[in-house]
Amino acid sequence: MLIQSRESLDHLLREQKISILYFSSSNCNVCHALLPKVLKLAQNYEIVVGEINIQELREEAGQFLVFTVPTLLIMLEGKEILRESRFIDLLNVARTLESLSEYLEPLLPSGNISLSNI
Numbered sequence: 001m002l003i004q005s006r007e008s009l010d011h012l013l014r015e016q017k018i019s020i021l022y023f024s025s026s027n028c029n030v031c032h033a034l035l036p037k038v039l040k041l042a043q044n045y046e047i048v049v050g051e052i053n054i055q056e057l058r059e060e061a062g063q064f065l066v067f068t069v070p071t072l073l074i075m076l077e078g079k080e081i082l083r084e085s086r087f088i089d090l091l092n093v094a095r096t097l098e099s100l101s102e103y104l105e106p107l108l109p110s111g112n113i114s115l116s117n118i
Contacts, residue, residue: 003050006060012050013078018103020049023061023071031070037090038072045097076100 003009003021012019020042024031035051042049054061054069064073066085074082074096082096 001048001050003052003060004056006057009050009052009057009060012048013075016048016075017077018045018047018097018100019075020047021052021064021073021075022049023052023054023064023066023073024069025055026053028069034070034088038088038093041090041094041097047097074100076103 001008001012003012009021020038022035022038024035039049052060054066061067064080068085070088071083071085072088072093073080074093081100082093084093
């Protein structure tokens with residue numbers, strides 16, 4: 001889900017119990033390469049990913065203290081649970097999502113976290 005305004009960001013955080021905010025920029029090749037992996041991981045847990053271009057939403061990036069890309073935030077009820085920046089550890093992201101299983105109904109069998117699933 002591409003976030004293009006503060007209103008759509010607020011709506012995402014309000015409507016989704018758990019969400020992922022993925023901050024990137026249009027000139028970041030690493031961001032573009034990593035995004036499909038993040039989307040696939042989120043899809044395994046039926047979590048919405050809000051994609052935010054920091055060049056277009058500078059103020060919102062600043063409010064979340066995002067100063068480098070890519071940055072990934074896992075949000076639970078509007079509060080930050082995990083922050084990964086620059087060198088994003090997808091296995092750590094998967095572990096965090098798995099630990100939130102009381103809020104989720106994962107599509108992957110419990111305990112089968114591996115990079116091959118991402």
